[in-house]
């Protein structure tokens with residue numbers, strides 16, 4: 528495995544928001560999100576409440592050691608497995624496909640992909656502590672600390688697929704320009720497979736941005752899964768996995 532891990536100095540200190548700021552952030556969120564937030568461990572809450580990049584990095588640094596135990600262990604977090612299965616349905620040859628795990632975190636998606644026979648997976652994430660845990664799992668060809676909104680991070684047309692779980696999220700990545708960037712990194716005919724919470728999707732710029740890419744002929748939505756429970760412990764927070772295929776007559780750069 529090539530490990531292009533930039534173990535730089537810590538990007539931020541601990542989250543510094545006041546109890547009052549936290550309270551006003553909670554009020555701005557949909558009721559279902561507030562209900563789930565009230566049951567989550569503090570580091571998980573902090574990733575949703577982060578309002579700056581420094582706060583987000585600090586939240587993941589604090590959460591990394593217990594992320595797997597909290598998300599899959601205590602909550603039965605279902606999205607990584609569902610996204611990996613969706614990707615398998617839309618990629619012809621798993622063993623040959625070059626796949627980007629966008630926001631790889633501790634490598635949960637990579638573990639599922641590895642079991643399904645994907646052997647050329649690149650994991651990218653902003654958080655060094657999360658990537659350090661992913662590196663112990665032995666399921667990535669390469670791990671790269673980087674910003675998924677940075678267009679220059681990967682060469683155009685270099686990927687067969689992008690899989691993304693939990694990263695198209697408020698305060699993480701939620702703009703159409705980034706989706707366009709990921710399309711540029713894909714070869715024509717490649718797929719983007721993303722798991723997104725329904726409440727986040729509805730309250731974000733993503734539906735319009737995705738529709739625009741479809742109208743511009745840059746990609747086609749090829750599958751949207753049924754809404755499924757985000758965790759067996761909470762009834763009314765759900766997610767779907769959407770898969771889009773990049774137009775085959777697109778230039779590798781993604782422009783028409």
Ligand SMILES: C[S@@+](CC[C@H](N)C(=O)[O-])C[C@H]1O[C@@H](n2cnc3c(N)ncnc32)[C@H](O)[C@@H]1O
Nearest residue numbers: 630631632635652653654674675692693694699
């Ligand atoms: C909720 S975690 C999901 C991790 C993993 N995909 C999973 O399902 O367990 C979101 C991840 O996105 C990463 N992230 C957020 N914004 C990012 C960005 N702009 N570039 C790269 N990674 C980012 C965070 O560091 C974090 O590890």
